[in-house]
Amino acid sequence: MPELETAVGIDIGGTNTIFGFADREGNILSEGQFKTSQYGKIEDFVAALYEKIMAAGHKISGRIEIKGFGIGAPAANIHKGTIEYASGLPWKGIVPLADIFHMHTSLPVIVTNDANAAAVGEMIYGGAKGMKNFVVITLGTGLGSGFVVDGKLMLGHDGFAGEIGHTAIRPGPSNRECGCGRKGCLETYVSATGLKRTLLKIMADSIEPSELRKFSFDQLDAKMIHDAAKNGDTLAKRAFLHTGRMLGFKLADVVAHTNPEAIFLFGGLALAGDLIFEPAREYMEENLLSIYKGKVKLLESQLSTQNAAVLGACSLIWSKDKI
Amino acid sequence: MPELETAVGIDIGGTNTIFGFADREGNILSEGQFKTSQYGKIEDFVAALYEKIMAAGHKISGRIEIKGFGIGAPAANIHKGTIEYASGLPWKGIVPLADIFHMHTSLPVIVTNDANAAAVGEMIYGGAKGMKNFVVITLGTGLGSGFVVDGKLMLGHDGFAGEIGHTAIRPGPSNRECGCGRKGCLETYVSATGLKRTLLKIMADSIEPSELRKFSFDQLDAKMIHDAAKNGDTLAKRAFLHTGRMLGFKLADVVAHTNPEAIFLFGGLALAGDLIFEPAREYMEENLLSIYKGKVKLLESQLSTQNAAVLGACSLIWSKDKI
Numbered sequence: 310m311p312e313l314e315t316a317v318g319i320d321i322g323g324t325n326t327i328f329g330f331a332d333r334e335g336n337i338l339s340e341g342q343f344k345t346s347q348y349g350k351i352e353d354f355v356a357a358l359y360e361k362i363m364a365a366g367h368k369i370s371g372r373i374e375i376k377g378f379g380i381g382a383p384a385a386n387i388h389k390g391t392i393e394y395a396s397g398l399p400w401k402g403i404v405p406l407a408d409i410f411h412m413h414t415s416l417p418v419i420v421t422n423d424a425n426a427a428a429v430g431e432m433i434y435g436g437a438k439g440m441k442n443f444v445v446i447t448l449g450t451g452l453g454s455g456f457v458v459d460g461k462l463m464l465g466h467d468g469f470a471g472e473i474g475h476t477a478i479r480p481g482p483s484n485r486e487c488g489c490g491r492k493g494c495l496e497t498y499v500s501a502t503g504l505k506r507t508l509l510k511i512m513a514d515s516i517e518p519s520e521l522r523k524f525s526f527d528q529l530d531a532k533m534i535h536d537a538a539k540n541g542d543t544l545a546k547r548a549f550l551h552t553g554r555m556l557g558f559k560l561a562d563v564v565a566h567t568n569p570e571a572i573f574l575f576g577g578l579a580l581a582g583d584l585i586f587e588p589a590r591e592y593m594e595e596n597l598l599s600i601y602k603g604k605v606k607l608l609e610s611q612l613s614t615q616n617a618a619v620l621g622a623c624s625l626i627w628s629k630d631k632i
Numbered sequence: 633m634p635e636l637e638t639a640v641g642i643d644i645g646g647t648n649t650i651f652g653f654a655d656r657e658g659n660i661l662s663e664g665q666f667k668t669s670q671y672g673k674i675e676d677f678v679a680a681l682y683e684k685i686m687a688a689g690h691k692i693s694g695r696i697e698i699k700g701f702g703i704g705a706p707a708a709n710i711h712k713g714t715i716e717y718a719s720g721l722p723w724k725g726i727v728p729l730a731d732i733f734h735m736h737t738s739l740p741v742i743v744t745n746d747a748n749a750a751a752v753g754e755m756i757y758g759g760a761k762g763m764k765n766f767v768v769i770t771l772g773t774g775l776g777s778g779f780v781v782d783g784k785l786m787l788g789h790d791g792f793a794g795e796i797g798h799t800a801i802r803p804g805p806s807n808r809e810c811g812c813g814r815k816g817c818l819e820t821y822v823s824a825t826g827l828k829r830t831l832l833k834i835m836a837d838s839i840e841p842s843e844l845r846k847f848s849f850d851q852l853d854a855k856m857i858h859d860a861a862k863n864g865d866t867l868a869k870r871a872f873l874h875t876g877r878m879l880g881f882k883l884a885d886v887v888a889h890t891n892p893e894a895i896f897l898f899g900g901l902a903l904a905g906d907l908i909f910e911p912a913r914e915y916m917e918e919n920l921l922s923i924y925k926g927k928v929k930l931l932e933s934q935l936s937t938q939n940a941a942v943l944g945a946c947s948l949i950w951s952k953d954k955i
Binding site for chain 2: 386393458464466469471472476477558569601
């Protein structure tokens, strides 16, 4: 029996690192995950990750051939294979991730930010098949973005294109602090964390009751706010409305930069459906220049949610010509 | 003697339309200009323009072969050869410019926004030779932008990429009205008109004397404010400082979208030199994410100012493969 060609996809997030083996059709053959923060040294992290990947690989029945490792991570530089000054990760400064990975393997290692990986994944496996110009916005702990321009991932001169999570939505010294050291960045409003912050602000300003008032900031997560909103909790609904509007407002700016055919929302917050899509769509349309009005689709990512980040990272290996 | 290959470049601005013949090396062989606003009907405008171009062509000594017509115009759609809902032009709605042009000639006609033309011009004739990722910002009556991504002009799905003049710098219902119908757009602050508006605001808020207080809004232009600032006029200097800062602040956002190697400023306001570049550079750097700091060059366009717009439009004909 011939060996099955597989790619290993790895998604390094602020909270969890997940990985998996996928074939060219996007079938996940094996997967695993662990807490990112338990490894303070990047060398220890990579050694443990590599070991876990190999263990997961051995569970696959039949012979496989690994074609390479695709890695999605915050603030990743695809040209150098580095993670540089990622505010949400335990490792500071410039981290030579690909080089450290190559201490364990001589196979190709492609490192790019998680949103770029999601964009390539959407193009290869998801809803952007056949599209030449689109944007993927990842809504996780933070907010990432990946741009495909004329059929190729836009990388920029230093490999850092697509950091719109750190564009100014509400500039000014009194505004929300961002992990990047600046103030008023988009992701301080539009992300799982941003949603929590907005909810707390609304709780502070309002006297209305809410089932969420009994939870601390640390206890709260986007899923709880989503569930509360579905159950009719006024404050939770208002937090989503505000988050969606901020997103929609900013998407009009994104369109004015790159004029995409579609914008895909990806990640936990995107699962809130109409709660986030309706206000986002309304405010985007309201703020678009007339030449763009009614033309830009705002869509949910079509990558299967459970494995989306891993598939995105795998797709980097299958589409080297588009990077 | 063989015929000299030439392109005709046309720049349609809100105030003036200028045109010229150039060879492949960027030498201008003949040129002309007239007021855009004197033709209320687009068919009359094109007929008069075509006649003037032919008359200018006859003045060139030696035989020439025209290879095509490159046209820079606001809100132009390169895919369709149209101008669509340009707020600063006399013709409303969707104007099929290339089609009307083809009533006079069967040669190629390429229509794109003036900033895209400037970007291609910068790549072919100017300071962006050899660069693969850069942005050109045109500072005229309004503010335009052209993006080159991976060596090609970024057009977007509908041919309308690069309208950052209409991204929000100061959103909100009480903010400056823009010709596009929205409020708080970048070009209401950063453009020749924006500079005038800022000066008037500063005059209104301050009691300091200024030689510019004796001129009406209609009388004022960017050159007068520039001259006054050079002569030490405090209000004029302050107007430039504010304009430059607003620009720099927004450029940090532009970098977060596309991570260019350089940003070129083009057009009248760019000639103000340090008056605009210093505050723009300072505020851009201050607002850049750490991964971009110190890496993005803010440069003056290297197209010869007098013919820059015409050269940019001509370059569309010489670089069809990059569009």
